[in-house]
Amino acid sequence: MATNHIQEQFLELVKENNGIIHKVCHLYCHSAQDRQDLFQEILMQLWKAFPKFRNESKISTWMYRIALNTAISDFRKQQRRISTVNNALHESAGLYDHNHIEQKERLVVLQQAVNRLSDIEKALMMLYLEEKNYQEMEEVLGINQANLRVKMNRIKEKLRRQVGQV
Amino acid sequence: MELEYLKEVWKEAANQKEIIVMGREQVLEIPDIRSQSLVSRMRRNLFYELLIVLACVTAIAAFYFISFGGALKEVSWAYILLAVGFISYYYKKNKLLKAMECPACRVKSNLQLQLVTLEKYVRLYLIAGTAMAPVVMLFFYVLFYYKHIILFPAVHAEKGAIGFTLLYLLFTSIFTIIFYFLNRWYINRLYGRHIQKLKSLLQEMEE
Structure with missing residues (x-):
């Protein structure tokens, strides 16, 4: 009975926040199969950790931690995983019509630049794109805010340089 | 600014990308599925290793107890001692693996x-x-x-x-x-x- 109650709560949590898991899967996996596997693995880790969740942090912070920990520290498919904000971006590129060719080209360049980021930089960039503040980023990643600012500037600089080269 | 532009694209893309379909039943089946994480696989392999060692030791120990009129029963005891050592080794390794991750x-x-x-x-x-x-x-x-x-x-x-x-x-x-x-x-x-x-x-x- 208690287990059923926990399962229902978990189901509700997944329903409300599955966007977080999807984004992490898209960021770190290239193929649909890999994304599916990572999605399932993250769900399993969430399920294992769920009974210990004590509302000490925001549910989204807790989910980002688990999802990123699963994606970054598991080396099972590190050879096959390719940085892919490009998946999401590539699909969005299709949204632009012929009047936005310049925009499209710029997007492709950005995709390539994002592909060159490290796993940690990708995590940081995702949190930035999700409009998390530095306090929340620190809560998820464990990097102090001063260091986060420096890293964010480096990422911006890196992207600017790479986009400028093309 | 590239990142501001990327932010806009990300927002748009978030609504467009493929959704991995997970029904209620699939989510509820999660506890029964085997994790493929590094630590989970290491723990599973360690357990299989223990089972194989115990099966082999049991067979060998039984063989030396019974064969040669019991003249080589010291071999059996040595293997049993080895199995005890392996169990303690298994326990320590498993304890470390349990402590290895904090997702x-x-x-x-x-x-x-x-x-x-x-x-x-x-x-x-x-x-x-x-x-x-x-x-x-x-x-x-x-x-x-x-x-x-x-x-x-x-x-x-x-x-x-x-x-x-x-x-x-x-x-x-x-x-x-x-x-x-x-x-x-x-x-x-x-x-x-x-x-x-x-x-x-x-x-x-x-x-």
Whole structure:
């Protein structure tokens, strides 16, 4: 009975926040199969950790931690995983019509630049794109805010340089 | 500004990308599915290793108890002792694996925890693996020498007990050193890359 109650709560949590898991899967996996596997693995880790969740942090912070920990520290498919904000971006590129060719080209360049980021930089960039503040980023990643600012500037600089080269 | 532009694109893309379909039943089946994470697979493999060792030891111990009219029952006891040692080794390794991950912790703490625990695990693996060599050699020494089943009768006759023992010790030392390097190579092949990856991730986070 208690287990059923926990399962229902978990189901509700997944329903409300599955966007977080999807984004992490898209960021770190290239193929649909890999994304599916990572999605399932993250769900399993969430399920294992769920009974210990004590509302000490925001549910989204807790989910980002688990999802990123699963994606970054598991080396099972590190050879096959390719940085892919490009998946999401590539699909969005299709949204632009012929009047936005310049925009499209710029997007492709950005995709390539994002592909060159490290796993940690990708995590940081995702949190930035999700409009998390530095306090929340620190809560998820464990990097102090001063260091986060420096890293964010480096990422911006890196992207600017790479986009400028093309 | 590229990142501001990227933010806009990300927002748009978030609504467009494929959704992995997970129904209610599938989510509720999650507890029954086997995790494919590194630690879970290591724990499963360790458990299978334990089962295989116990099955082999049981068969060998039973064989020596029954065969040769019980003349070699010391072999059975030695194997049982070995199994007890392996169980304690299994317990320590499993305990380390359980402590190896904390997915709900901050990413940096989790990586640090994983690195420290994995290094301990590897050290235990190396020490236990290397210690196996002299233990096995000692076992054969007792078996062959004191049971008067002379492995090297010519050497024994010529050099006597001390000569034989010294020669055996020399051979054991060489065997142990070779075994140590083989173990180190094998462990590095198994976990070296992952340890390096964890180190470089942490270094990047601290830079």
